[in-house]
Amino acid sequence: MTVAGVKTPEVYVDGVLFQLLDNELTVLLTQRTRSPFKGQWALPGGPDPIKQTTYQAMSHWVKEKTGVKVDKLGFIEQLYSFDTVVGNPDGPAISVVYMGAGRDIIPKATPITRNSQFFPVSSLPELAFDHNEIIRYAHDRLRAKLSYTNAVFAMIPKLFTLSQLQSAYEAVLGEKLDKRNFRKKFLSLGLVHPTGELHMEGAHRPARLYKFNEQTLEYLSRSFD
Amino acid sequence: MTVAGVKTPEVYVDGVLFQLLDNELTVLLTQRTRSPFKGQWALPGGPDPIKQTTYQAMSHWVKEKTGVKVDKLGFIEQLYSFDTVVGNPDGPAISVVYMGAGRDIIPKATPITRNSQFFPVSSLPELAFDHNEIIRYAHDRLRAKLSYTNAVFAMIPKLFTLSQLQSAYEAVLGEKLDKRNFRKKFLSLGLVHPTGELHMEGAHRPARLYKFNEQTLEYLSRSFD
DNA sequence: ACAAAAGTGTTAAGAATACACCCATGT
DNA sequence: ACATGGGTGTATTCTTAACACTTTTGT
Numbered sequence: 001m002t003v004a005g006v007k008t009p010e011v012y013v014d015g016v017l018f019q020l021l022d023n024e025l026t027v028l029l030t031q032r033t034r035s036p037f038k039g040q041w042a043l044p045g046g047p048d049p050i051k052q053t054t055y056q057a058m059s060h061w062v063k064e065k066t067g068v069k070v071d072k073l074g075f076i077e078q079l080y081s082f083d084t085v086v087g088n089p090d091g092p093a094i095s096v097v098y099m100g101a102g103r104d105i106i107p108k109a110t111p112i113t114r115n116s117q118f119f120p121v122s123s124l125p126e127l128a129f130d131h132n133e134i135i136r137y138a139h140d141r142l143r144a145k146l147s148y149t150n151a152v153f154a155m156i157p158k159l160f161t162l163s164q165l166q167s168a169y170e171a172v173l174g175e176k177l178d179k180r181n182f183r184k185k186f187l188s189l190g191l192v193h194p195t196g197e198l199h200m201e202g203a204h205r206p207a208r209l210y211k212f213n214e215q216t217l218e219y220l221s222r223s224f225d
Numbered sequence: 226m227t228v229a230g231v232k233t234p235e236v237y238v239d240g241v242l243f244q245l246l247d248n249e250l251t252v253l254l255t256q257r258t259r260s261p262f263k264g265q266w267a268l269p270g271g272p273d274p275i276k277q278t279t280y281q282a283m284s285h286w287v288k289e290k291t292g293v294k295v296d297k298l299g300f301i302e303q304l305y306s307f308d309t310v311v312g313n314p315d316g317p318a319i320s321v322v323y324m325g326a327g328r329d330i331i332p333k334a335t336p337i338t339r340n341s342q343f344f345p346v347s348s349l350p351e352l353a354f355d356h357n358e359i360i361r362y363a364h365d366r367l368r369a370k371l372s373y374t375n376a377v378f379a380m381i382p383k384l385f386t387l388s389q390l391q392s393a394y395e396a397v398l399g400e401k402l403d404k405r406n407f408r409k410k411f412l413s414l415g416l417v418h419p420t421g422e423l424h425m426e427g428a429h430r431p432a433r434l435y436k437f438n439e440q441t442l443e444y445l446s447r448s449f450d
Numbered sequence: 451a452c453a454a455a456a457g458t459g460t461t462a463a464g465a466a467t468a469c470a471c472c473c474a475t476g477t
Numbered sequence: 478a479c480a481t482g483g484g485t486g487t488a489t490t491c492t493t494a495a496c497a498c499t500t501t502t503g504t
Contacts, residue, residue, distance in 0.1 A: 006272040008236040011319060047231040050317040053308040081306040081321050083278040092275040094236060094321065096306050163483070180485070181467065188465095203476035204482040388456075405458070406494065429455040430501035 010093040013058040014045030014131075015070065016079060016138040018101040018172075019118055020155050025171045026118035027135055028107060029127070030065045033114055037128030043135070044068075044116070045095070054078075054096040066116035067108025074154025076100035079138055084129065095129075099138045101154045122174075139172075146172055153212040161199050161207035162186065235318040238283040239270030239356075240295065241304060241363040243326040244343055245380050250396045251343035252360055253332060254352070255290045258339055262353030268360070269293075269341070270320070279303075279321040291341035292333025299379025301325035304363055309354065320354075324363045326379045347399075364397075371397055378437040386424050386432035387411065 017028040029041040046061035048054055055078075059070040070076060079099040084092070107116035119125070121139055124132060146152055152168050166182050186192060191213055198206040242253040254266040271286040273279055280303075284295040295301060304324040309317070332341035344350070346364055349357060371377055371394065381393050391407050411417060416438055423431040 006274050008273050009275050011233040011236060048233050048319075049231050050234050054306065054319060055308075078305060080303060081279065083280075094273075094279060096319065161483085178468075179483090180469085183484080184486095185466085200475080202481065204480080205474035205484075207483055386456085403495075404456090405496085408457080409459090410493085425502080427455070428453065428503035430457075432456055 010091065011048040011054070012045055012084070012093055012095040013048045013054050013061060014043040014095055014097045014134070015058050015062045016043055016097060016099045016135055017062065017068065017070070017073065017105070018099075018121075018138075018142060018155070019103060019105045020168055020171055021118055023167045023171050024120045024122070025139070026120050027124070028066055028068060028105070028116065029119050030116040031114040032128055033112065040128045041119070041125055042128035043097075043131045048096070055098065058096070058098045065110060065113045067110050068105055070100060073100045073102035075102070075149065075151045079134075079141065082130065082134065097134055097138075099141065101142065101151050103155050103157065143173055150212070159195060159197065159199075159209040159211060161209060163207060165192070165210070235316065236273040236279070237270055237309070237318055237320040238273045238279050238286060239268040239320055239322045239359070240283050240287045241268055241322060241324045241360055242287070242293065242295070242298065242330070243324075243346075243363075243367060243380070244328060244330045245393055245396055246343055246345075248392045248396050249345045249347070250364070251345050252349070253291055253293060253330070253341065254344050255341040256339040257353055258337065265353045266344070266350055267353035268322075268356045273321070280323065283321070283323045290335060290338045292335050293330055295325060298325045298327035298330075300327070300374065300376045304359075304366065307355065307359065322359055322363075324366065326367065326376050328380050328382065368398055375437070384420060384422065384424075384434040384436060386434060388432060390417070390435070
C-alpha cells in the first residue's frame with residue numbers, strides 16, 4: 001500500500017504450531033507448491049489480506065494449507081515480526097509470525113498444498129526461507145515460557161497423569177527431570193488437582209489422573225513477550 | 226503492496242524510548258502535526274518504506290521526528306506488532322513497534338514535528354491511537370526483562386554508584402528495594418565491578434563507582450521475546 | 451555538631467537439588 | 478514370579494527476605 005507517497009512492504013503471516021508425538025516435540029510444516037522454494041517444506045502462511053487482523057490471516061492460511069484449525073489450540077501468541085530479506089522475488093516484505101501449541105492435531109489434505117505433516121524439531125529438513133531459524137527461535141521461546149504459561153497443558157490431554165505432564169516438559173526442554181522433585185513442585189504450585197479417576201494401562205500400577213486448574217490460567221496467560 | 230492478487234496492509238513503525246529523568250521513568254513523545262490526532266502527543270514513528278528493515282525505518286522516523294539517534298541507545302529490541310484498528314483513515318495497517326532505553330537523550334527540534342519531549346510514564350496525557358496501551362505494554366516488558374538484560378545499564382552512566390543502579394531499578398519497577406539485599410545480590414552476580422574511583426557529591430560520604438562487565442552482556446542479550 | 455547518603459552482616463524461611471526404594475497391576 | 482511404570486520422603490545447599498547501625502563527607 002501507499003501512505004503519504006510512501007510504499008510499504010508486503011505483509012505475510014506464518015504459524016509455528018507445535019504438538020507432541022511419541023513424547024517428541026514436533027512442528028507443523030507444509031510443502032510448497034510454487035516458486036520460490038517449490039517442493040520444499042515450509043511453515044504454513046501466506047500474504048495478509050487487508051480487512052483481517054494478522055491473527056485472523058494466519059489462522060486462515062494455516063487452515064487453507066494444512067487443514068488445521070488454529071482456534072482449537074489451547075495456546076497461541078505472536079512470536080515476532082521478521083524482515084524477510086532473501087529469496088523473495090516479489091519484493092521486500094515482513095512476516096508476522098505466530099506460535100502455538102496443541103494436541104491431537106491432524107493435518108488434512110487441502111486443495112492448495114501437496115502435503116502437510118508434523119516433523120520432529122530435532123531433525124528438520126532444510127526449509128524454505130529462514131524458517132529453520134524461526135522455528136529455533138520459537139522453540140527457545142516456548143522453552144522459556146513453559147513455566148509461566150499454560151503452554152504445556154495445551155499439549156497434553158485434559159485429564160493427564162503426572163508422568164505425561166513430566167514427559168511433555170522433558171520433550172520441550174530437551175532434558176530429563178527428577179520425578180520426585182517435579183511432582184513435589186507441581187503439586188505445591190496448586191496448578192493441578194487430582195480428579196480421583198485412574199488411568200489404567202499396561203502391566204503396572206494405574207496412574208492418578210489430574211486436571212489443570214483453569215482459574216490460574218488467566219493469571220498465567222497475562223504474560224509478556 | 227499486492228501479492229498474488231492480495232492487497233496487504235500498510236506497515237508503520239514506532240519506537241518506545243525510555244529514559245530516566247530525576248529518578249523517574251520517562252518516555253519520548255512527539256506532537257502530531259497532521260490528522261488524525263493532530264496536535265496530540267504520540268510515539269514517534271511513520272510508514273515503513275521498502276528497502277529498509279523495520280528497525281532502520283523506525284530509526285529513521287525517530288530521528289526525523291525527535292532528533293534522537295536510536296543507534297546510540299544501549300538497549301533496543303522489537304516489542305510487538307500491533308494491528309491498528311481505529312482512527313486510521315488511510316486504511317488497515319499494522320504497526321511494528323520497537324522498545325529501547327538510553328541515557329542523556331536530548332530531543333531536538335526538527336522540521337517535521339512541532340515538539341518532542343520525555344513524559345513521565347506515570348502521568349501521560351491521552352495519546353494518539355492506542356499509544357497509551359502500547360507504552361503500558363512496553364513498560365511491563367521492560368520491568369520483566371530488567372533482571373536478565375542489560376536494559377538498566379543502558380539507562381545509567383557508564384560509571385555509576387550502586388545507589389544510582391538501585392534507584393534506576395526502583396524507577397522502572399515502581400517499588401522500593403532493600404539496600405543491603407540489592408547490593409549483596411548484584412555484587413554476587415558478578416555483573417558489576419568497582420573501578421576504584423569515587424563519586425564525590427554533596428555533604429556526605431563519597432560513593433564507589435562501578436562499571437558493568439561487558440563480557441556478560443552477550444549472554445544477557447541472548448534474550449527471548 | 452549535625453545532616454545526608456554510603457556502606458556493612460546475620461538470622462530465618464523458603465526453594466532447589468540430590469537421591470532409592472516400595473506399590474499396584476498384567477502377563 | 479517378574480516386569481513395568483506409579484508413587485513417595487529426607488537431608489543439604491542455595492536463595493530470598495527481613496532488619497539497624499556505623500562511616501565519611503560538607504557545612
